[in-house]
Amino acid sequence: MRTADPSSRKLPRAWRAAPSLQGLADMPARDRAYHDLRYRIMTGRLAPGTTLLETELAGLLSLSRTPVREAVIKLEEEGLVDVRPRHGVTVKPLSMQDFAHILNVFSALEVRAFELVAARGLQPDEARALERMLEDMEAATLAHDLGHWADLDDEFHSQIVALSGNARLQDALNAFWGQQYRARMMILPLRPSPVQSDIEHRGIFEALKAGDRQLTRSRHNAHRDRADAQQLDLLGRSLGSSGFA
Amino acid sequence: MRTADPSSRKLPRAWRAAPSLQGLADMPARDRAYHDLRYRIMTGRLAPGTTLLETELAGLLSLSRTPVREAVIKLEEEGLVDVRPRHGVTVKPLSMQDFAHILNVFSALEVRAFELVAARGLQPDEARALERMLEDMEAATLAHDLGHWADLDDEFHSQIVALSGNARLQDALNAFWGQQYRARMMILPLRPSPVQSDIEHRGIFEALKAGDRQLTRSRHNAHRDRADAQQLDLLGRSLGSSGFA
DNA sequence: CGATTCAACAATGTATACATAAACGAACCG
DNA sequence: CGGTTCGTTTATGTATACATTGTTGAATCG
16 A cells, blocks of 8 residues: 555655554664554554553563653654553544544645645646546546545645645644544545545646646635545444544 | 733633743653753754754753653654754754745644634634733834734734634644744844734734634735745845754 | 541653664775 | 775663552541
């Protein structure tokens, strides 16, 4: 997942920390702990609400407490866990409200990133690479391959963000992306055919290519508002409005 | 600075981590290290570009490396320092571009926060408290008390953000606020009389009170665009476009 | 019977000891 | 004389030992 497609060679590195355990072997223990725990949280292997003591985490990962503690600090800053001093670290549950809050921040940042790209303009090869991704997404839609479509969607959005040239913006988006991930995975199978998103993507892409900042903003805003509302709705159904993801 | 004014009693806690060393005495050492270092960085006592080894930091704070390391991890996540494994911890310089990037993120988030408040509406007491702040700012403008004005400005903005009810949005804004701080302090004496900002604040406030989301957004966007451009311009002069803050 | 206090325990916070690995410099080779 | 390699140095990464402090539960007091 999220492996660079050769066709997007010309685009900048749209590094988005997907849950993965690739090449953890030769990292320092702190990073191993961080990525390993993040992976387990995002994929649900560590369910929301799960509470573990530092000692237990250390045992789980066969490490001493020191690197585990340091990893936990990062996970806490990133919003994935809560640390309560004598009660262990808890995988943060994600309520509907949390999800709404996250989407709100995410959208605001992403729209700004897209605006910046519009203001900057697209190079011909960048435009070509993005257009290929649109075609791939449309093909995935036709093939009813929702999983692949969602991956491409992530990649499309994150590639454009990378083009904004604002690394802090990119970092902030990646952090919030990490928080959304679980919920997105959960509602994936419930999503209807993303025909509407494909259409809106085209519209946004055209505005970007034209370098029209206002149009990019309004189209992207509309896209996010609709898509976010849909996701919230789906999450509501899959949670039965009861509680936690 | 930034101590709650009794007149704003009815507003939610607009907690924004100002540089301060209040009551550090009885905190755990990690937090002492974190706040102490943050304070020194923000106030310039640790100049941008300064590099220190973990051991040196520990000596500086009379602590062992462990809590210092943990504090440094947080400062790094927050974007205030760089850690290069065998070269020590460096206080991040802030170039014009960095500042521009930070303002960009900050504005996008703040505009969204204000929109949420507009959508939610203002309670009468909230409106009254905010209006009092506007009056205080206008008084400070007349008195040419730029320092006080800037504090009130921060407070005005952060209070509204707090009203948005989105804690993650608030946290993200606070983090970026920390990064802006040094540059803002540096250009403070160069700022012209903020009459224009006072006018714009009134406009935004009216739109908020009316619950008009669109109008709030467009006015606030305009306000931020103008103010950010001004700040960048001032920073450019004070740096001579050469380099680092 | 309920509330309160105190003591034992247990988990975290902090310090330190040790392992690892990068940077620097000196010696050696070309 | 310039470049490369190896050893030493030293900062960091990790483990562990120790101190501190909150929690638990049982005993006692009202």
